[in-house]
Amino acid sequence: MWMQQGLQACVWRGRVWESLGKCYLTTCRAVILPRFGGPEVLEVREDVALPELGASEVLVRTHAIGVNPLDLRMRGGYGRSLFEPLLPLVIGRDVSGEVMQLGSSVQHFQIGQQVFGALQPTATQGTYSNYAILNEEQLAQKPDNVSHIEAAAIPFAALTAWRALRSTAQIKKGQKVLVMGGGGAVGLSAIQLARSAECYVACTCGKQSMERVKEAGAEEAIDYTTPNINLQFKDRFDVVLDTIGLPETEAAGTKLLQRGGHYLTLQGETVALADVYGLVAGGAAAAAVLFRKQVQYRQQYGIDYWWTIMRTDAEALEEIARLIKNGQLRVPVGHILPLEEAAEAHRVIERKKAHGKVVLEVKDSIATPS
Numbered sequence: 307m308w309m310q311q312g313l314q315a316c317v318w319r320g321r322v323w324e325s326l327g328k329c330y331l332t333t334c335r336a337v338i339l340p341r342f343g344g345p346e347v348l349e350v351r352e353d354v355a356l357p358e359l360g361a362s363e364v365l366v367r368t369h370a371i372g373v374n375p376l377d378l379r380m381r382g383g384y385g386r387s388l389f390e391p392l393l394p395l396v397i398g399r400d401v402s403g404e405v406m407q408l409g410s411s412v413q414h415f416q417i418g419q420q421v422f423g424a425l426q427p428t429a430t431q432g433t434y435s436n437y438a439i440l441n442e443e444q445l446a447q448k449p450d451n452v453s454h455i456e457a458a459a460i461p462f463a464a465l466t467a468w469r470a471l472r473s474t475a476q477i478k479k480g481q482k483v484l485v486m487g488g489g490g491a492v493g494l495s496a497i498q499l500a501r502s503a504e505c506y507v508a509c510t511c512g513k514q515s516m517e518r519v520k521e522a523g524a525e526e527a528i529d530y531t532t533p534n535i536n537l538q539f540k541d542r543f544d545v546v547l548d549t550i551g552l553p554e555t556e557a558a559g560t561k562l563l564q565r566g567g568h569y570l571t572l573q574g575e576t577v578a579l580a581d582v583y584g585l586v587a588g589g590a591a592a593a594a595v596l597f598r599k600q601v602q603y604r605q606q607y608g609i610d611y612w613w614t615i616m617r618t619d620a621e622a623l624e625e626i627a628r629l630i631k632n633g634q635l636r637v638p639v640g641h642i643l644p645l646e647e648a649a650e651a652h653r654v655i656e657r658k659k660a661h662g663k664v665v666l667e668v669k670d671s672i673a674t675p676s
Contacts, residue, residue, distance in 0.1 A: 331365065331407070332356055335670075336435035337648040340394040342383035345649040345656070354396065357431055357439060364415055364445055365407035366438050369454035371666040372400030373651050374462050374491075376427060377434075381652065387580045387588065388428060398432035399425045401440065402448055402457035403668075412442045420448040422627075424461035426618045434648055436668050443620040449631040457630075459637040459663035463491035464626045466572065466616040467499050467547070473619070474612055475545045475568040479504040482541060486559055487549035488524055489515025491637045491663050492572065496547050497522040498635045508539060510555075514661070518638065536561050543567060547614075565608035574613025638662040644669060 336354040341347055359365055377397050380389065389395060402422035405415050415421065423445035425432065431439060448457045471477045483500040487493045488509025500507045501523035508526035509519050519527050528538045530550075535558050542564035548555050551573020560569050575595055580588030596613055603611040629635035640662025643651045651664045 331437055334435045334437040335645075336396045337398075337645065338394045339381055339397050342381065342386065342390070342393075345381070345652040347381065348649040348652070349394075350646050350648075354435065356437060359407060359409050359439060360441075361409045361411040362442050363409040363439050364405055364412055364421070364442055366401060366403040366421060366440060366445070367406045367670075368401055368403040368433065368436050368438050368645075368668045370402045370458035370668065371398050371433050371645070372458040372460070372462060372491075373648075373655065373664040373666060374399055375655070376462075377432075378652050378655060383581070385428075385577050385581065387577075387585050389430070392430050395430055396432040396434055398434035398438075399427070399429070399462045400458050400460075401425075401433040401438050402454040403438070406437070409442070414442060415445065415447075420454075421445045422448045422454075422457040422461055423623060424465055424616075424618065427616055434645065434666065436645065436670050441618070444618045444623075446620075446623040446627045449627055451633070452630055452636075455639055455642060455665050455667060456636070458665050459491065459639050460495070460630065460635065461623065461626065462616060463637055463663075464495040464499070464635065465619060465622055466492050466614075467496035468619065468622045468626065469617050470547050470570045470572070470612075470614040471496055471499055471545065472503075472622065473617075474570060474614055475547075477503050477505055477545055480506075481544040482506045482508070484539070484543040484546045484559070484562055485509040485524070485549065486546065486555050487511065487530075488519040488522075488527065490549060492549050493547075494519065494522050494637055495635065496549070497524050498629070500545075502629055502634050505545075508543070510535060522636075546570065548572070560603055560607055560609060560611070563607065563609045568610045568612065569603065570612045570614045572614060574615065576613065576615075639665050641665070642667055 333353045335352050338349045338351050405419045483505045485493050485496045489511035497507050507524050509524045510528050510530040511519050545568045546559040548559045548571040551571045576592040579592045600611045603609050640660040641664045645666045645668050
């Protein structure tokens with residue numbers, strides 16, 4: 307049985323070697339980033355080497371891949387201090403697909419299981435590929451009530467929101483949460499996570515997102531173009547999650563918190579400073595900037611200030627899967643394109659034409675043994 311399943315995994319556009327009756331995929335078809343630049347730099351290549359599967363890793367045959375703003379920023383050179391020496395590389399973080407091979411110590415998955423998950427932001431072998439390798443802790447069983455395309459839209463965004471609200475701010479029932487930029491994938495995930503924790507949720511968003519954020523559970527929604535936006539809300543908040551990270555949103559968000567509250571922004575300066583000064587000096591500069599801001603806001607407003615970064619978390623992903631299964635968490639899909647049109651997917655996002663998550667679909671045909 308395993309031999310047949312292994313052969314099914316390997317026959318499509320990949321090189322194979324066999325040992326002890328098992329079949330191992332050594333190459334895949336992937337979208338490659340050979341250099342930094344616009345969408346046109348992305349290349350589809352047929353024989354991209356797959357790393358050897360580690361003991362705690364899982365080989366996934368990809369069905370769908372969520373496209374995140376981080377992918378576009380990486381393509382343009384964000385994180386070059388880490389990624390430039392590794393070019394060419396595969397970008398992408400979200401994935402939904404089928405388990406094809408297991409590392410020797412993997413305990414929680416089986417061959418043929420339908421899974422979804424996300425890589426951490428610093429991963430150097432991404433998911434824009436017909437096969438992807440993820441650590442066991444970066445995957446969860448895909449709920450049956452969503453398709454692979456729907457599942458691929460969720461994990462990176464939801465884990466980012468989880469890291470901010472559940473891990474850092476540790477939101478509690480009855481607290482008031484404000485999401486600045488509630489119409490995007492992270493914002494919508496944050497609204498739904500806060501509602502599942504029985505918090506009161508308000509948000510800012512564009513006019514075109516008003517209905518969507520209210521469907522997600524926002525009880526107040528203010529157009530972000532409204533003048534003096536910090537005067538539009540009824541009360542002050544316990545937690546503000548700023549998914550935009552502009553000076554204006556930071557100024558408004560910090561003033562909307564009550565004393566003892568948490569301001570969390572997704573736009574920290576660690577990567578930008580590392581790109582300018584190098585990993586070591588940039589990291590030290592970022593730590594100094596963060597510490598200065600934490601002291602400033604604690605003294606000025608009596609609030610806690612945080613830069614928040616997505617981190618893979620097995621328990622969080624399992625809870626996200628439970629919320630999906632219970633109908634409490636969804637990220638709408640706006641565009642579906644084939645893997646080979648990843649460059650066009652990036653253009654769609656840059657033109658702000660998506661109106662929902664952009665997902666790449668992999669339509670490989672898997673030959674069945676005679």
